[in-house]
Amino acid sequence: MEPRTQPPQISQHSQTYEVNNIKPTDSISWLLVFFISVGKRVQSLLLLACRLGITMARKKALIIGINYFGTEHQLNGCINDANNVREFLVNERGFSASTHDMVFMTDAPENQGTPFYPTGANMMAAFQWLTSYNKPGDVLWLSYSGHGGNFN
Secondary structure, eight states: OOOOOOOOOEEEETTEEEETTBOOOSHHHHHHHHHHHSOHHHHHHHHHHHHTTOOOOOEEEEEEEOOOTTSTTOOSSHHHHHHHHHHHHHHHHOOOOSTTTEEEEEOOGGGTTSTTSOOHHHHHHHHHHHTSSOOTTOEEEEEEESOOOOOO
16 A cells, blocks of 8 residues: 655645645646656556546637627626636536636726737737637636627
8 A cells, every 4th residue: 555645735835836835837848747646556546547648638618708898889798707607617517717728808997008908909819819729629618798789
C-alpha cells in the first residue's frame, strides 16, 4: 500500500500561482505539478495516456450580455442571462471560469473602457480568440443576449 501524501498546497504571489513551491508557467507545467502530487498508480495511467496521444479537450466560452443601459432600447435581463450561462457552463458542463478559457463581456458600467465591454472592436477580438488555436475535440461555446439586427 502506498503512503498517503499531503494534498498540494496552493498559494498566490502577484499573478503567479505556486503548488508545493513550484511555479508552473503553462498547462504542461500544471500537469507536471499534478503528476508529482498523485500516487504511482495514477502516474502510470497518465503516462499511458500520454504515450497513446490522449489529450484533454479544451473548453472555451465567449459569453456576451448587453442591456443597453441609459438608452431608449434598454433591456433588463441580458446580463442576468449571461451570468446564468456562465454558471451553467462552470457548474454543469465543467468549463473553467478563468479568463484564459472564458471571456465574459457585458455593458455593466464597471467594464467600460476594458476589453470586456462589448464594443464592436472588442467583440471582434473576442470572436478571433474563440476561433483561434483550437484542436479537434475542443469545445467552443458562444452565447449572446441582447438586441439583434441586420446590416449590409
